[in-house]
Structures are given as C-alpha cells and as structure tokens.
Amino acid sequence: MPASATSSAPDPGFGLYIHWPFCRRKCPYCDFNSHVRESVDQARWAAALLRELDWYAARTDERRLSSIFFGGGTPSLMKAQTVGRLIEGARARFDFAEDIEITLEANPTSVEAASFAGYAAAGVTRLSLGVQSLRDEALKFLGREHSxxxxxxxxxxxxxxxxxxxxxxxxxxxxxxxxxxxxxxxRALALAGDHLSLYQLTIEPNTGFAGAVKRGEFALPREEKAEEMFALTNSLCAAAGLPAYEISNHARPGFECRHNLTYWRYGAYVGVGPGAHGRLVQNGLRTAYQQVRRPESWLKAVEKSGHGTESATPLSDTVERAEEMLLMGLRLDEGVWFKNFEAATGAPIGAFLDAGRLRRVVEAGLMEMDERRLRATSEGRFVLNSLLAEILV
Known part of the structure; x- marks a missing residue:
C-alpha cells in the first residue's frame, strides 16, 4: 500500500546510514561530503565505521533496524566484501526487521556495474543508480564519467x-x-523499475557550478519553466504508475524508499562516517549528531576515541522539533500525521500554526487537512519553504 493511502499513522522506522566519502572525481553540481583519493585502505575504513557504530549503538533506545543506506561519495567503489562486513557488523549490533531494506548507491559505469552481483550476495536488497541524464551532452555538462x-x-x-x-x-x-x-x-519511465528520483538542478554554494554561474558561463531556466517541468514530472509519473510520494521521489505502491521515509517521518537513525548526521532518542531525549567531515580527521578521531563526533545537540526545544518535523513531513504526499507529531513534540500541531493563515492556504488549494493529518498539495510542495513561513505562529 502506498504511503499516501495509509489509513493510520505509520511507524517512522529506525535506520542506519553509512557514509563512504570517496569518489573518482568531484561532480560540479555536488555539495555532498565527497573526496577524491588515489587509494583507500578498505579494511581499515570498515573497522573504523564499525567502531563508530559501536559508539552510537550504545546511545539509542532503538534496537530493531528497518533500513540501512550506503551513501556517499560513491559507495559502489567499495568491494563487495567490505559491504558484507558492514552489513554483518550491523546485524551483530542490532536486530534486523524481517523485510529490512538495504540500499547501496552506485554509479552506472561498466567497472562498478561488475560488482552488482557481489553486492546482492553480500545482502544489499536495493540499488540506487546515479544516472542523472540519458543524454551524452548533458552527462558531459554534469561531469559524469558514464555514457x-x-x-x-x-x-x-x-x-x-x-x-x-x-x-x-x-x-x-x-x-x-x-x-x-x-x-x-x-524514456526513463520505459526503463524504470519501481522507483525514480527526479531532481531539479540547483546551484549549491562552494561547488564548481556556483563559480561557473558567477562567471556568467550559464544560467538556469526561468522559474516558470522549472515549475512547468515539475508539474509535467508529476503528471507523467502518476500516469505511468509511479506517483510522487515526496517532492522529488516517485514510486510504485510499496516501493517507496523506506530509509528516506524514516527521515521524512522524523524517525530515529544512526549515521556513521565522515560528515554523517544522526537523530537518536535515548531515555526519551532526542539528540542530533554530526561527524567530522574531513575523512582523514574523522578516521584519526575514531581510531583514537571510538567516534568522530563533531557536535551532539539535544533537541529539547519543542518549537525547534515542531518546525523540523513540519519541514520534513510536508515534503511527503501523505503529509504530517497528528499522532506522530504529538508523540515527537509533546504538543498538538495546532499549537504551532496560525489558524487563520492556515485556513487561507487551504482555501488557496496549497494544503489539505482532516482529523488525522496535514498535507501540502503538489502545488504547495513546490513552494513549501514559503508556505511554512506563512502558517507557522
């Protein structure tokens, strides 16, 4: 059953994110924590990731993993044995849900594709390919290595x-x-399996594209054209049986990315590796963690102290939790469930919203609300940040 069709508040789940920060080259649009290195001691890195996992496993009340996500960087640069070692390490520290989703991000070069069977044998259940375009000229512009x-x-x-x-x-x-x-x-829909992630190009600070735009080398399409592309994306995908369950993500019913749903539903998750984030609940207190970004600094910290934590911030401010949950949850077609919201914040959703302004955006067709949840419409999700600024007290 698709997330948007559930009749009751769903379980947010509990996830593990493992960050592999290495790439063959840095793409000009990418602002992720990725780094190019000539060689990587994978055995040493796997040992460090498992050691940091020990640290965080002792700092969460959750024990049953519903998902694992290998992100990066380029996780498909890992050997299948390394991936298997990390999966088995997670199994030794947590209970696995019977239908656990284990995703690995991969580049579609022929060299990396040769490892697919090994990843499946190691326990990966879901592959996410960074295709980015099906046109060679666009791939060249985006700095991709594959054709x-x-x-x-x-x-x-x-x-x-x-x-x-x-x-x-x-x-x-x-x-x-x-x-x-x-x-x-x-063309993509004809090739697709059960899930597509379709992103509008944005220019992030401190990227190659940011410098290129500043120098006047290119400009993005005007906002009206981008909005037309967004609407077309939603209509074509829905007609093909892959409706949008989140702003940029489309899936056949039952194939929504479970790990990302945990983020958007404000669930708890462990994050290990350079620059990884985590949101853990221990003794009822939610804490946000972030690791040191630079790979060598993170590795040195873990081998010395057992973890590479740069910051650990208790999320004790109810308003902060409420705003974060609304910002994440309203990205979803299903919206924010009142039951889950009150469980996470300790207060009803109405305490944080201006009733008059909320009524106006509902009348404008940008949001919908019933006795169970609040959701943004497709038009509302396109302008979500300004919409939130409008309805928050």
Missing amino acids: AAEAIKAIELARATFTNISFDLIYALPGQEVSDWQQDLE
Whole structure:
C-alpha cells in the first residue's frame, strides 16, 4: 500500500546510514561530503565505521533496524566484501526487521556495474543508480564519467540482479526545454523499475557550478519553466504508475524508499562516517549528531576515541522539533500525521500554526487537512519553504 493511502499513522522506522566519502572525481553540481583519493585502505575504513557504530549503538533506545543506506561519495567503489562486513557488523549490533531494506548507491559505469552481483550476495536488497541524464551532452555538462549507453546497460543489469532498483535524473538544465525533458522522462519511465528520483538542478554554494554561474558561463531556466517541468514530472509519473510520494521521489505502491521515509517521518537513525548526521532518542531525549567531515580527521578521531563526533545537540526545544518535523513531513504526499507529531513534540500541531493563515492556504488549494493529518498539495510542495513561513505562529 502506498504511503499516501495509509489509513493510520505509520511507524517512522529506525535506520542506519553509512557514509563512504570517496569518489573518482568531484561532480560540479555536488555539495555532498565527497573526496577524491588515489587509494583507500578498505579494511581499515570498515573497522573504523564499525567502531563508530559501536559508539552510537550504545546511545539509542532503538534496537530493531528497518533500513540501512550506503551513501556517499560513491559507495559502489567499495568491494563487495567490505559491504558484507558492514552489513554483518550491523546485524551483530542490532536486530534486523524481517523485510529490512538495504540500499547501496552506485554509479552506472561498466567497472562498478561488475560488482552488482557481489553486492546482492553480500545482502544489499536495493540499488540506487546515479544516472542523472540519458543524454551524452548533458552527462558531459554534469561531469559524469558514464555514457548514456552505459547507464542503460547498468539499469538493465540492476533490474536483472535486484528486485528493487531506483535511478536518479536531474532536470531544469541550462537550455533544456520542457519538450526535451518530456522525451527524457518518457524514456526513463520505459526503463524504470519501481522507483525514480527526479531532481531539479540547483546551484549549491562552494561547488564548481556556483563559480561557473558567477562567471556568467550559464544560467538556469526561468522559474516558470522549472515549475512547468515539475508539474509535467508529476503528471507523467502518476500516469505511468509511479506517483510522487515526496517532492522529488516517485514510486510504485510499496516501493517507496523506506530509509528516506524514516527521515521524512522524523524517525530515529544512526549515521556513521565522515560528515554523517544522526537523530537518536535515548531515555526519551532526542539528540542530533554530526561527524567530522574531513575523512582523514574523522578516521584519526575514531581510531583514537571510538567516534568522530563533531557536535551532539539535544533537541529539547519543542518549537525547534515542531518546525523540523513540519519541514520534513510536508515534503511527503501523505503529509504530517497528528499522532506522530504529538508523540515527537509533546504538543498538538495546532499549537504551532496560525489558524487563520492556515485556513487561507487551504482555501488557496496549497494544503489539505482532516482529523488525522496535514498535507501540502503538489502545488504547495513546490513552494513549501514559503508556505511554512506563512502558517507557522
């Protein structure tokens, strides 16, 4: 059953995020914590990740994992043995849900695709491919190493190896017309498994693209065109049986990314590795953790002290928790469930919203509310940040 069709507040789940910070090259649009290194001692890194996992396993009330997510960086640069060692290490420290989802992000180069069978044997149940485009000229602009032909072969191999796959595309590229995106998306839907992540290109600070835009080398499509592409994305995906369950994510019913749902539903999760974030609950207190970003600094800290924590911030401010939960939950088509909201914040949702302004945005068709939940419509999710600023007290 799709998340948006549930009749009662869902369990947010409990996840583990493992960050592998290494890439072959840095893409110009990427602001993730990724680094290029000539060589990596994978045995040493796996030992450090498991040691930090010990640290956080002792600092959470949760014991049953519903998902594991290998993100990066480029996790498909890991050997299958390394992935298997980390999965078994997690199993030794937590109980696994019977239907645990274990996702690994991968690049669709032919070299990395050769490892797919090994990842499946190691316990990975879901593969997420960073395709980004099915046009060679766009891939070159985005700084990707693979070709469109390689991407298609990798998608086909992934579908033959895993029962659950996803791939990413980026749209609203410089010079891209709505008709161009429609052709690309229709082609992607013909190739897709059960999940697609479709992101509008944004220019993040301190990236290669940020400098290029500042120098006037290119400009993004105007906002009206990007909004038209967003609406087209939602309509085409819904017609193909992959409705949007989150602003940028589309899935067949039952194939929503369980790990990301834990984030958006404000569930607890462990994050290990350089720059990883975590949200853990111990003795009823929710704490936000962040690790040191630089790989070598993180590794040195873990080997010395058992963890690479840069900050641990108790989320004791009820208003802060409420705003964070609304910002995350309203990204979802299902919205924010009142029962879960009150459990996480200790107060009803109405205590944080201006009733008059909320009524006006509902009348404008940007939000909907019933006795169980508050949700943004598709039009509302496109302007979510300004919408939240409008309705919060």
